[in-house]
Amino acid sequence: MTAWHTPAGQLDPAKVRAAYPILATKPGGRPLHYLDSAATAQRPKPVIDAVSEFLLTGNANPHRGAYTLGSMATDAYEAARTRTATFLGVPATELVMLGSATEALNLVARSWGKGNLSRGDVVLVTEAEHHANLIPWQQVTREVDADLEFIPVDDVTGEILWDRLDGLLKLRPKIVAIGHVSNVLGSIAPLAQIAPQIHSVGGLLAVDGCQAVANMPVNILGTGADFYAFSAHKMGGLFSGGGLWARANLLEAMAPIETGGDMIREVRLRDATFAEGTQRFEAGTPDASGTVALAAACEFLDELGRQQIHDHEVRMLERVLRELPEALPDARILGPKNAKDRAGLVSFSSDLVHAHDLATILDRRGVAIRAGHHCAMPLHEQLELSATARVSVAPYTTDEDLDALFEGLRDARKIFER
Amino acid sequence: MTAWHTPAGQLDPAKVRAAYPILATKPGGRPLHYLDSAATAQRPKPVIDAVSEFLLTGNANPHRGAYTLGSMATDAYEAARTRTATFLGVPATELVMLGSATEALNLVARSWGKGNLSRGDVVLVTEAEHHANLIPWQQVTREVDADLEFIPVDDVTGEILWDRLDGLLKLRPKIVAIGHVSNVLGSIAPLAQIAPQIHSVGGLLAVDGCQAVANMPVNILGTGADFYAFSAHKMGGLFSGGGLWARANLLEAMAPIETGGDMIREVRLRDATFAEGTQRFEAGTPDASGTVALAAACEFLDELGRQQIHDHEVRMLERVLRELPEALPDARILGPKNAKDRAGLVSFSSDLVHAHDLATILDRRGVAIRAGHHCAMPLHEQLELSATARVSVAPYTTDEDLDALFEGLRDARKIFER
Amino acid sequence: MGGVDDLYREQILEHHRAPHNFGALEQPSVSIDGRNPSCGDLVTMQLKLDDAGVITDVAFSGRGCAISQASASLLTDELRGKRADEITELGTPYVTELLGIEVGPARIHCALLGLETTQKAIATWRNKS
């Protein structure tokens, strides 16, 4: 592990950066301080190479060809699924490979939801959910006339009020759908604590793991979740890729949503029977190169060490939380006060400088942050904010990146206090 | 154009092969004679390079970042969409970028279909459709109690009996969904002729263009289609990618199927409004690298010249049709007799050698063909065949590939006549 | 840092801090909300037009980034006396001129919000009359 670590075993971001050639480029002539990894992570060289390698030497349609190259592609695809499953701590037979977390979350709502919800049933989500874990539930509850209820957030910090869960569980929700790590608050949901509570009233727990899997050790089976969704591009894989883990007995009882090739058993002119297991949900040609890229991303994250990544990111976030109020005194920081209760990101707003102006001003120092509602408009509405600025970190984030961030914040303050 | 062409202006496959490094590899120690491009095309170097280049120098989440790298990614993504639209002859504002043709065809059936079909309405497809253009229609017609009817095929050759269309149009189908080129028969649907017929009874024409767009000149607006679906990986792009073109007025009236980020206008806790235009159907983070790859594939196909590609492939198919009966006398060839009526492929069966045995025997000479039902089980059932062997060609197919094919066929005959 | 100083130069910041024509009209011919949902920027544009389609009065309110609010403010200074059909033809070049600087693709939708909302208001007014 020492290639990426200090002698003391900590992640050394300066070493890690060598694996990310894009960080040495100068977009617009300025050094790149990429602090938007929560939107999409940068891809390390081994991932880019794995894609090229597959396309240059192993490309064929998996599951189909009765020839050597086809078997190679099948093997590569299935090995990549297995590698990803190992990374996530689940059996490969329960891991549905899809195009994105959005697809995965839609599958839960539209397949499990439509099959299991009816009039008056309750679905519980938090007020902080990403649109991808909210709108599908709005749609399905409306269709079947079920009720959508919310775990509220604190009006000021946005923190999810988990202590309200107990009361809400009296509604006996059939499913509780929540983010593992909030993509605005950075807070980590206390899955180990709430999963048994939810199960004790007969509910299921569906977890949107997009912001968790690359930023901290996650063993899905250990979380108590019944469904768990993730996106490859947040982990260093390609944009396309992601998946859904679900317990085998849940998958078995779910109907496919998308139909076509590769997910069938027998097709006649007027009807069709579907394949078993994960295959039933994977219509069309499998994305072999994307899955190979995802496996390479998992491999690389394991090489860095997920605990080490988390520790490094917490150190970076600690500094952000400490120095942000100095650089921009009116900053309203959302989410937990303590960096240890976070994974990967900090969002804030300022009355002095609007988030978009901030992002533009930071860009002039090459600092890339995200400004907006981060696909969580309802949360922003609850907080009476139209936009926030989000700083997100990664294994490759250095103190120099944060230096540039704070200099940029001081620029902004100077401009707007003028 | 001469880099890839003979002095007379024909495609020179020997030159073209230089752009496909995989063709020089030796899977299992044997030279590769890849005759399964209809399952997935090989990726030319410019496509592989475009992916690496984007990831190494331009990777960010499009549509989101208020920073330089984010704008670069947005520009690259939108330019790639426009390039693809130009290739297909449609306005970029009407081109929905999706993960695959399967997704595109499901979108037509599930969004347009559910919104427009009701009890007793008729949907017309051919008996030769790929499962991806059949099962979604089975599902939606069952759900709304509409009727699914079929344009029949000839029992012996499998050829689609287009002269039956006239009679079937008396049923006033609301939509006719057909493949532009059959992935089993290789036949080209007479779109220019049938589109006006279908429109004259008030029906729409949905076309599955998977097997057409890479093998012949296709100008979608000129075909008379109302919907047109395609897959990137059949064109030399990545596995993930593809899309749906639809007339703006149809798109406008369609509800999104997948919901989440990037496709919304405003989201509140209990309801949401959706974006306009193509964006409404593109939930989640856009696949920038995949779309950039697709655009590079379009660029490369245009460089080769689509008419030249088609002419070259017809020459290859002519030879297959001519020599196949000599090599395997009992071969039953499906589809048109004349190579000029085909694009890209020939399928056949033999009582002497089962398709799978043939594929295995051919593999020993490095010849990669596909054996099976090619995701068209109903067609095979109509023909009383359980499997066929399919040979498909591409710009990089050479006479040496076909020499190896025929030698392999003679091997098989020798083994089974023993 | 020249680019930013230009975009956030004194004139623009002035319009942001103390926007012109900010507030509401007594009896607007038309009043329309314009939003950039992706940013949360909001501009409400109110116009008074005479029968000849000439803008006789204007007010706006809103919240959001400096670029969106300053652009709307700068625009309102220009609208009185202009004919509706002059406005509908305007686009990015006009706003660039107003601001005195190229805004760039990442923020152009902020800069255009005021103009686009005005154009929406005119379309609505036309449909009504």
Added chain:
Amino acid sequence: MGGVDDLYREQILEHHRAPHNFGALEQPSVSIDGRNPSCGDLVTMQLKLDDAGVITDVAFSGRGCAISQASASLLTDELRGKRADEITELGTPYVTELLGIEVGPARIHCALLGLETTQKAIATWRNKS
């Protein structure tokens, strides 16, 4: 070409051309269809079992590639006198031994079809009795 000649060697082709135990039993204890939907291979397996769970008679029919049909034929020669629970434990190694050659991943599902159908037949018979 050695590999193919091995896979398609005389013994296997013999079983393909003239399969053993091909046809139907008069009164099978159980009769089950097995399919490889992706290939279209079909094997119908019929077993007679006594009360002790010993296979006393067997027949199969089907169509498909040489590997699937020859493997099923070779298997039927081995089944009589075997106990049901012996069969349920068998897998790829057994079929490899029967065929005398490694089949490889692309075709192994063809080679296994006869065995898997037999196992399905036994499971069905158990559920019935």
